[in-house]
Amino acid sequence: MSAPSKGQGGKREPGGGKSPVRLGSAQIGRGFAAAAAGWLIPGLGHWVVGARRKALVFFAVVTATITTGFALHGNLSVVDPRTPFISRLQVVTNLAMGPIEPVMRAALYGSLVYRGDEAFVPGPHRQALERRRTRAFSTWSAFGTTYLLTAGLLNILLLLDAWDIAIGRKPKD
Amino acid sequence: MLLLLNLVWFSTLVSVFFATLAGQKGRRVKMGLIIWGAMVAGSVVLALLMAPIS
Numbered sequence: 001m002s003a004p005s006k007g008q009g010g011k012r013e014p015g016g017g018k019s020p021v022r023l024g025s026a027q028i029g030r031g032f033a034a035a036a037a038g039w040l041i042p043g044l045g046h047w048v049v050g051a052r053r054k055a056l057v058f059f060a061v062v063t064a065t066i067t068t069g070f071a072l073h074g075n076l077s078v079v080d081p082r083t084p085f086i087s088r089l090q091v092v093t094n095l096a097m098g099p100i101e102p103v104m105r106a107a108l109y110g111s112l113v114y115r116g117d118e119a120f121v122p123g124p125h126r127q128a129l130e131r132r133r134t135r136a137f138s139t140w141s142a143f144g145t146t147y148l149l150t151a152g153l154l155n156i157l158l159l160l161d162a163w164d165i166a167i168g169r170k171p172k173d
Numbered sequence: 174m175l176l177l178l179n180l181v182w183f184s185t186l187v188s189v190f191f192a193t194l195a196g197q198k199g200r201r202v203k204m205g206l207i208i209w210g211a212m213v214a215g216s217v218v219l220a221l222l223m224a225p226i227s
Binding site for chain 2: 058064068147173
């Protein structure tokens with residue numbers, strides 16, 4: 001029988017389970033700071049906690065994913081009233097890319113349009129949704145959209161990983 | 174051809190990401206190659222299975 005490990009994931013109890021980990025306010029602060037930095041620029045969260053080589057790799061990968069999605073005429077998601085739950089998840093995934101998301105949205109569509117039902121209301125959002133629809137006609141648009149959603153999902157994993165490293169649950173390397 | 178290029182590029186990005194994120198130090202290249210191979214092979218097998226019978 002192996003001895004109980006002394007990992008940072010909580011102490012082993014006699015029954016075999018793990019006791020819950022109590023985080024101090026300093027740890028929580030470090031975790032939030034790392035996650036916020038990672039949201040601002042992909043990989044910055046890892047840079048802040050000292051995992052600098054990893055940070056560079058993550059920055060390169062997420063940036064390349066976003067660039068490829070952009071180049072393939074990928075679309076950013078809007079909330080579709082016919083599929084509100086799934087489309088909201090897609091919008092949240094897009095927003096996980098960081099502040100680059102609203103910048104891209106404004107550059108691509110001319111306004112910060114997040115709701116698909118605004119196509120029926122005259123105004124700037126209607127024009128923006130028309131631009132979005134036109135972009136979807138491109139052959140590779142669906143591929144581009146997948147790349148953009150993937151970039152958001154990868155960045156969510158990065159935020160969680162940066163949090164874990166910052167609170168000491170996971171080693172830097 | 175572009176489809177294959179997309180497959181290879183997407184698999185490369187995802188495998189580098191996960192090998193760096195979850196791979197143990199010194200074993201990341203091996204893990205990345207395993208993920209890359211599994212993604213490419215899985216996609217090719219699925220494409221063959223879903224191809225119309227001629």
